[in-house]
Amino acid sequence: VKKRLVKLVVNFLFYFRTDEAEPIGALLLEHCRITKEEENVFSISFVEEPERKYCFECDSEEQCQEWIEALKRASYEFMRRSLIFYRNEIQKMTGKDPLEQYGISEEARFQLGTRKQ
Amino acid sequence: MKLNERSLAFYATCDSPADNAGFLYKRGERHTAYHRRWFVLKGNMLFYFEERESREPVGVIVLEGCTVELCDSAEEFAFAIRFSGTKSRTYVLAAESQAAMESWVKSLSRASFDYMRLVVRELEKQLEEMRWGLTGGCGGCQESPGSWKTKPSGPQRSPEQLLALPAVLPKENGCAVWNNVPGEDRPPNTSGCGRYDGEGNPRPPPLPPRRRASSSEAGSAAGAAAESLSTFCQLHERYGREVARLRQDWLERRRGPRP
Numbered sequence: 001v002k003k004r005l006v007k008l009v010v011n012f013l014f015y016f017r018t019d020e021a022e023p024i025g026a027l028l029l030e031h032c033r034i035t036k037e038e039e040n041v042f043s044i045s046f047v048e049e050p051e052r053k054y055c056f057e058c059d060s061e062e063q064c065q066e067w068i069e070a071l072k073r074a075s076y077e078f079m080r081r082s083l084i085f086y087r088n089e090i091q092k093m094t095g096k097d098p099l100e101q102y103g104i105s106e107e108a109r110f111q112l113g114t115r116k117q
Numbered sequence: 118m119k120l121n122e123r124s125l126a127f128y129a130t131c132d133s134p135a136d137n138a139g140f141l142y143k144r145g146e147r148h149t150a151y152h153r154r155w156f157v158l159k160g161n162m163l164f165y166f167e168e169r170e171s172r173e174p175v176g177v178i179v180l181e182g183c184t185v186e187l188c189d190s191a192e193e194f195a196f197a198i199r200f201s202g203t204k205s206r207t208y209v210l211a212a213e214s215q216a217a218m219e220s221w222v223k224s225l226s227r228a229s230f231d232y233m234r235l236v237v238r239e240l241e242k243q244l245e246e247m248r249w250g251l252t253g254g255c256g257g258c259q260e261s262p263g264s265w266k267t268k269p270s271g272p273q274r275s276p277e278q279l280l281a282l283p284a285v286l287p288k289e290n291g292c293a294v295w296n297n298v299p300g301e302d303r304p305p306n307t308s309g310c311g312r313y314d315g316e317g318n319p320r321p322p323p324l325p326p327r328r329r330a331s332s333s334e335a336g337s338a339a340g341a342a343a344e345s346l347s348t349f350c351q352l353h354e355r356y357g358r359e360v361a362r363l364r365q366d367w368l369e370r371r372r373g374p375r376p
Contacts, residue, residue, distance in 0.1 A: 010161065010181055010230035025119030030128045030160070048127040076160030077133060079233045085356045086240035093247055098240055104227065109136045 006056070011076050013044070027054065034071045040064050044071065080109060129157060129164040129174045136160070137224040139217060140169075142192065144209040151192060151211060161230045163198075178208055185226040187218075194218040198225065 005016040007023075011030060014023040031047040042064055043053040058064040072078070087110065090098045099105040137158040142151035143165065155169040161181060164174040178198060188197040194212040212218035 012179075023118055027121050028124050028128065031124070031131065031133075046121065046124045046127070048123060076230055076233065079230070079237050080160070081353065081357060081360070083233065083237045083240060084360065085353060086237065086244050088356070089244055090240060090247070093244075098243060099236075102236060104236070107136065107224075107227075109134055111134075 001057070008070060008074060011074050013071070013074075029071060029074045030077055032075070034068050036064070036068060042068050042071075084110060125162075125164075125177060126173045128159060128162070129166075129177070130172065133159065136228065137221060139221070140213060141165075141217075141221065142211040142213075144192075144211075146206065156210075158224055158228060161228050161233075163225065163228070180225060180228045181230060183229075185222050187222070196222050 003018055004024075005018050007014045007016070011028065013027045013029055015025055015027075016023045027044060029044070033045050033047070033050070035043050035045065035053075037043050037053075037055060040058045040061055040063075041055060042058070043055045045051075045053045056067070058067060087097065087099055090096075097105050099110060104110065135157050137156075139156060140153055141156045143154050144151050154165040154167065154175070155171070157164045157166070157174075161179060163178040163180055165176050165178075166174050180198070183198050183200045185196060185198055188195050188209060190209060190211070192209075192211040194215060194217065196210055196212070196218060198208040198210070200206065210221070212221055
């Protein structure tokens with residue numbers, strides 16, 4: 001069990017030794033699963049290697065929940081899905097595509113049923 | 118710096134939609150020779166492969182805090198991804214046509230997480246404004262007429278609950294204790310957000326919102342909108358399934374009729 005400074009920046013979780021400025025490493029938070037383990041503990045595991053868990057023990061249950069919520073929403077894929085969801089909702093309510101004003105309504109990543117590359 | 122490379126490689130090659138893909142010439146770091154590589158843009162990451170069929174990328178460029186610009190180069194259709202900072206490098210790439218170059222510059226300059234977050238927040242705000250406008254700021258459509266309780270001032274479901282994105286980023290904890298033990302066999306805990314109410318009893322899923330051609334009816338459309346607002350996560354789950362199903366249909370149709 002090692003003490004680390006942990007920093008969530010966009011879809012990466014960086015970790016540092018507490019007295020160092022450069023991170024030791026980072027975890028890309030795409031296609032991962034955040035799970036509450038025992039008290040104050042959560043884990044991150046990845047789709048392609050589900051048996052391997054990166055466990056984190058927090059100072060309190062509250063801090064633990066905060067991190068779980070933040071990490072669950074940290075992926076780019078989650079944001080993409082949110083965007084599609086909101087776009088759909090707004091379109092249903094107004095009949096207009098809200099992405100048109102940004103000139104990005106045709107982008108592949110915002111379509112339902114996007115093709116595989 | 119260590120990275121969960123296997124996860125990165127998985128993300129690069131899995132079937133989530135790529136925002137752009139194609140051959141580009143990449144200028145070497147030390148030598149100025151260009152090498153042709155297969156590039157795949159997914160989210161805020163630009164992966165490159167030796168060949169189109171390669172199973173693993175040879176490298177990745179994380180597109181945060183960078184600018185994408187055209188550049189002066191002997192090579193035609195060249196552009197650069199420039200990072201600030203003394204230790205940072207500039208990646209010079211060249212496309213095979215004017216159209217390809219424009220397409221790449223456009224998609225790369227919009228690839229950052231921050232850009233995406235900006236657009237999502239903007240849409241979230243629009244949606245919230247529309248919904249609160251419809252319901253008149255009241256989330257009590259599910260109450261039975263007989264029992265009128267005094268509500269706390271303000272809507273039952275606060276705007277904070279509707280916002281899916283963390284309000285403050287990046288996030289630091291001060292310190293966290295790490296225990297990296299491979300092969301830990303703890304049973305996975307299915308704690309989804311919003312699935313349980315305060316007492317830990319499962320909530321029934323929300324009724325799907327009624328699809329209406331015009332949204333001008335205040336009454337039942339507002340009711341449907343308020344119900345469907347129960348939690349974003351529940352709706353997110355449901356839409357995720359819908360999207361997955363649509364993709365499946367689309368892929369099957371694309372395969373065409375079987376002989």
